[in-house]
Amino acid sequence: MTSLLTTTATAGMLILGTVPAGAVVGAPVADGGYPFTAKLDIGEGKRSCSAALINPTWVITAASCFAADPANPSTVPAGRPADKTIATVGRTDLGSTAGKSVEVVDLAPRADRDLVLARLASPVFGFSPVALATAAPAVGDTLRATGYGRTADEWAPTRLHSAAVTVKSSTATTLTIAPKAPATGAICKGDTGGPTFKEDGATAVLTGIHSRSWQGGCFGSTETRTDAIETRVDDIRQWITDTSSVDQALLGPDAKLASGQTLTGRDLQLTMRTDGDLTITHKGIPNGVIWATGTGGNPGAYAWMQPDGNFVVYSADNRPIWNTATWVSAGNYLSLQDDGNLVVYKKDGGPLAGGALWGAGSTRIGTTIGSGQPVWSAQWAEAASTVLIMQRDGNFAVYRKSDGAYLWGTGTYASTFGYFVMQSDGNAVIYPAGQGNGVGSVWNSGTWWSAGAFMKLQDDGNLVIYKKEGGEGVGGAIWSTNTFA
Structure with missing residues (x-):
């Protein structure tokens, strides 16, 4: 895992075009901690970065991870990465088999800062995504940074690390952070794209993405300065939400749709009606039933994406009254796609990875x-x-x-x-x-x-x-x- 750039240090404060951040020099994270932090392997070992899961099919990271010249992250094109990229989510110890590894199949770069959204080939369930901040943190606020980069004594650590940091200043698009006194951490090579977040009880709220660092205290560095630059995310929250909302109407393994509940997609919604019929309608047009299971007359019925892979409608007294017959593949999930089709996919499948097992045929056509x-x-x-x-x-x-x-x-x-x-x-x-x-x-x-x-x-x-x-x-x-x- 090589560094992305070499340091171009000169006198004075941080040089913003110098070193993309690499791992957080700090304490090892306990198993299962901060599971939204992801490890990116770009080009089969060519580069190593960190990222953060923001919903089951998207991670957010630094554009410089994918740039031919990391000093110019705005040159990253949209679409499939030039180098094969694997994102590993929920694996605190990289030597274990915990979590899930999925290929990145699409990039959505932000032109005005070192930031890119990366779409996964199939969704990752079982790990709570990081929330998005609605305002920039104040100077002096304490945040936490995580990443898989170098530590003080490891070139390529196999465990996620974290450290407390303090906000020193901010601009329209960046935050400057430093290790919280007494200094116990720093942002190092390999941490690029990793998250900085505010801990609000059990909720982690994303405030920034690691972009550049002096790397003082990192393995192989003689630098003493430890400040780092983070890319702000709070002011572009709506862009992040809109861009990463593609095919996000998902019902994961063992999830249920209770009587009266609705799964809402881009244009359509799947509703478990109180009369027992499971229907697809266009938003705002409840009487225009596009598709239905035909199970009306069973008030209180519910739908269950079973762990065995079968999607079933049950009566209120737990009798199966309709199903997709997809029990042959455990771990399946349900997707109400942006094209309007309701599909059951294998656990490692998706619209960009294949693996469809059943579909309702509720597809949008041209006018x-x-x-x-x-x-x-x-x-x-x-x-x-x-x-x-x-x-x-x-x-x-x-x-x-x-x-x-x-x-x-x-x-x-x-x-x-x-x-x-x-x-x-x-x-x-x-x-x-x-x-x-x-x-x-x-x-x-x-x-x-x-x-x-x-x-x-x-x-x-x-x-x-x-x-x-x-x-x-x-x-x-x-x-x-x-x-x-």
Whole structure:
């Protein structure tokens, strides 16, 4: 594990472009302590950094860890790291098998400071993430720093260390810290990206990320100065939250969704309704059921992501009434993805790592439905003001987003699991499940005379069928719902 840069010391105070921080010279952390602190192995031993878990699928660290030139962290590109990177979370003793190691598959750098968010290939459950500060600490405040870098007598320690530090000053984007007197610690090489946080009872609140240090007292250093520079996180809390919210609607192993509870995703929500039905709806549109287990009539039912990997709906008297049949893989988890699909993944799987075992099919489609294109039960489209849903009950319906109002529908409620198709002859048709090709239709637009026609859910809320040469602003509309919203 090599250092990222060499010291460029000159007279005076800290040189901000000098040494990225390396391990915290301080006391070894007891097993299980500060489990949100992560160890980063970049390029299979090329670099070593620290990080902090902020939710099950994202860690926060220093951009300089991934920069070709660590002195210029703003050059880190977004996307997959150039070098294979493994994040190990919850392993206080690196020689043990505790915790979990997951590959980093995506980077989201912050341009104005030495900071990057790193997305994990699959979520890490069982370790409480660090909370995010809402304000900068005051000068004189005592914080705690952790990291896997060098100590006073170890080049490559195998255990997490921590030390108490004091805030000396702050700028718009940084904090200057120093070991708390009497000095018992310092920020060393290998600590880059590690967290500095305020301990509030049992809660750790992240205030900064290790960026640069004089490294006084660190193994191999003759420097006596021990100040360090931290990258502030409190003033960009919203950016961190927004950026790391991708696919964060998760139900981990052994987690339950009680009667009346909701799991909320980016656009959709999974609700264990009090009548016993588990449903997926668009936010603010509770009556537009996109997908459901069909277990209504069982008041008090609950859903359980069982440790054996099966996702089950139980009645109030603990009878299984629906399940995904995924018990073959212990440790599975449930994800309500940003694309709207509800998926059961293997414990080491995820949207970027594969391992899907079951899916509800509740996927978002584009607002243009082309000639010959079907829209299956549980698929939906979203425009600026409206949502179009091929409901589980067979109704093809338009809802207004602002208040959830029902604007239009085909009225084909009796066709459970029915589907829509924009036929190549230009006719828009609803078929019951298992039927099609002109047989058994339960609704149609009557536009069979315009081959190649397509349907468009417009931003003004209107659902329109256009001739193949038509479109918004071009003309050629041959049918519409007139649902301007």
